[in-house]
Amino acid sequence: MTLIEESVQVDVPLAVAYEQWRKVEDFPLFMRGVVSIERAGELTHWVVGVAGAYREFDARTTEVVPDERVAWAAVAGEVRQAGVVTFHRVGEDTTRIMLQLDVEPQGLLERIGEALGFVDRQVIDDLHDFKEFVEATHGGPPGAPRAA
Incomplete structure (x- = not known):
């Protein structure tokens, strides 16, 4: 497995960032590789685009500490991954x-993409797209226009 570690600072209060992240059904709105996510009981069912192909998997939330951290792991399907996201108060309206x-590339194309840094780049892009999304929908920096 490959460990990817990235961070982003968003200009919204910690509780806002945390609550938006928990709305996994919204991920396709800002994560380019996510086609859909549906809740199915305790699991979420994901359809993602990887290296020009679609992959499906089920994930289970393994830990939740409100306003602090969320951890998950894939439990079935074509994608092997586990992760944790943590939220850190930087200021009243700023959160890191x-x-x-941890991802395990499947197949030759995914291994090549991982070796070339495409997986890291996708994670960086997704975090920055989350930043833009949450700031646009929840206020963003002072003086910034709000989305309708």
Whole structure:
């Protein structure tokens, strides 16, 4: 498995960032590789685009500490991953989000993509897209226009 560690600072209060992250059904709105996510009891069912192909997997939330951390692991399907995201108060309206993700590339194309840094780049892009999404929908920096 490959460990990816990335972080981003968002200009919204910690509780806002945490609550938006918990809305996994919204991930396709800002994560380019996520096609859909559906809740199925204790699991979430993911459809993702990886190296030009679609993969499906089920994930289980393994730990929740409100306003602090969420951990998960894939439990079935074509994707093997586990991760944790933590939320750190920087200021009243600023939060640092730190993501650790263990992924195991499947197949030759995914291994090549991982070796070339495409997986890291996707995680970085997804975190920055989350930043833009949560700031646009929940206020963002002072004076920034809000999304309708």
